[in-house]
Amino acid sequence: MSELYIQLPDDFGERYEKYLNKALNAKEKPMVVPPQESIGKDIPVITYDPATGDGQVLGGRKFKFKYDGKEFKLFRELYKNINTVIKRYDVVIAIEIYEDGDKPIEAQRSLDTEKINRAVTKIREKTGLTPEQLSNNDGNLILRAKQG
Numbered sequence: 761m762s763e764l765y766i767q768l769p770d771d772f773g774e775r776y777e778k779y780l781n782k783a784l785n786a787k788e789k790p791m792v793v794p795p796q797e798s799i800g801k802d803i804p805v806i807t808y809d810p811a812t813g814d815g816q817v818l819g820g821r822k823f824k825f826k827y828d829g830k831e832f833k834l835f836r837e838l839y840k841n842i843n844t845v846i847k848r849y850d851v852v853i854a855i856e857i858y859e860d861g862d863k864p865i866e867a868q869r870s871l872d873t874e875k876i877n878r879a880v881t882k883i884r885e886k887t888g889l890t891p892e893q894l895s896n897n898d899g900n901l902i903l904r905a906k907q908g
Contacts, residue, residue: 804819805819810839813832817887820887830879837850841903851899855875857875877896880896
């Protein structure tokens, strides 16, 4: 096996020291951040009764979703799958844009997105959750919280 030698300039250390230090000291962002580390002390504790739609964010406000409303069904799924991403397809099923097994219509994607955004906004308004706590990324939702 042959060895490879690289000749570095004499002033390599001086010229590149700041770049090397920056690279060596840089913190890499993890691919998946646990909820307690991603939003720190702002993790809400939520008590919620999926049967009635009554709930409360501890230290915050009480809320109630209308039984069988879009927000009721969506929040029930979010609470059941807390700290887990709910895929866009499951979101559109929960808010009854499509029925389970239907194939989404690509031409209606912007309309579907508007309906998802509207439902998420209503949930945030009723619960007092922030965008970091109830995150919407192109229709994929995650509720970062603890169950109380």
